[in-house]
Amino acid sequence: MRYYHLPVFAGPEALVLDRRETPRPAAREVLVRMRAWSLNYRDLLIAGGRYGRGMKADVVPLSDGAGEVVAVGSQVTRWKPGDRVMSVFMPRWVRGPATDAKVAVALGGTVDGVLAEYVTFDQDAVVATPAHLSHAEAATLPCAAVTAWHALVTQGGLAAGQSVLTLGSGGVSVFALQFAVAAGARAVVTSGSDAKLERLLSMGAVAGVNHARVPRWGRRVHELAGGGVDHVVEVGGAGTLPQSVRAVRTGGRISVIGVLSQGEGLGPVALLRKAVTVQGMQVGARETFEEMARAIAVHRLRPVIDRVFPFSEARSAYEHLASGGHFGKVVITADR
Known part of the structure; x- marks a missing residue:
């Protein structure tokens, strides 16, 4: 599979497209074929080494993505293949107020993120995509929304x-x-x-x-x-x-x-x-995400997407966000 990583924190130009084996889900994990991703200002800061300490070396960037479950581990009870899901920004923050332990891990920063064709998640670290949203629209929700x-x-x-x-x-x-x-x-x-x-x-x-x-x-x-x-x-x-x-x-x-x-x-x-x-403000717990997703479904809200870039042009998506001319979200979609 293809994936992006940041061997050095030197801005979007340091983003490298590479290949490695598709991961297999552990007992409590789901394997998600990623269909879309979105960028946040945080991603520019991380790429440029300006986000602070504690960033994972050679990190796979981005926290926000959506796709469908293609395989599940032996102990997974919440999901099945074919389910459409979105990533949770802080995978350890399931419910309740923020604590040091809950906010210590955030995708695309302290641990690898989601800018890859396939990603494994703990079964508690994804949320169901509202039925009326496309993968591209769903990918905008995990952080900003x-x-x-x-x-x-x-x-x-x-x-x-x-x-x-x-x-x-x-x-x-x-x-x-x-x-x-x-x-x-x-x-x-x-x-x-x-x-x-x-x-x-x-x-x-x-x-x-x-x-x-x-x-x-x-x-x-x-x-x-x-x-x-x-x-x-x-x-x-x-x-x-x-x-x-x-x-x-x-x-x-x-x-x-x-x-x-x-x-x-x-x-x-x-x-x-x-x-x-x-x-x-921190981003929020998974239960907050789920509550918001229900409201989005009830009101039939649709995220505002400024521009969509193919996966192979992820660096251009970073550059467009950095220009400051966007209105709403900048999105990357799978190009095959």
Whole structure:
């Protein structure tokens, strides 16, 4: 079978396509023929050696993939050949709150990921694909979608009539917008592109702000929400957090997810004055993933895919994501 690995952490150009024997499932494992994969900003950081310590040497990259079970081990009870499944980002995190042990292992980082034609998973480390989704659509869910759901619904208790702020048009933000609209919440969006703002508004956002033209966009969002938003899905990091604090209502919640921008940080006074809850987000447990997948099936939600690349052109997919021009998710599909 073919697979990709990173002999050195020197950026997407270090990605190597190679061959090795197709693995066989152990007693509790399933063998999945992978049909599609998706990229996250994390994958760019890992490829460039900028994600932090603890990365597996010569790692097989990517956490997000979907395919069908082709073989099962002797002790597998949850799956059978032909079942369509998706990878779980942190395979040891099945349920409950995060712990050091549960989050110690993450696909494509501390252990090998899924950018291979066949991958073995523990039977507890995959989730059933919603019937209405293609493999390509399903491959977008394990990281970005679960993170958005975990932030807004599992931890945030999102309710109809509340307001949500999303930043930009990457995977987490677009999923957060879709979940907010499905829940009957009012979504305010930001982008540096008027064209992208129009797309976000067409998806159900009630208002948008071009942050390139309105540097102090936090005040504008606060006004548009009639006194601040209930939830902020904060993917920018230090560079955007001060504006997110201005945008949120007193007693609101900011879910800190991304580190896309640089800045000088934020003092505690603004947080104290507004009694803001700031939560750092991990992706989420398998049970959170399953709950989200059920909701996606009920609402017939479809992930937004920006562009699809064949498996043989995985490096080009990395480069496209790095360009920052995408809207939604960048996907790789099997090319044979």
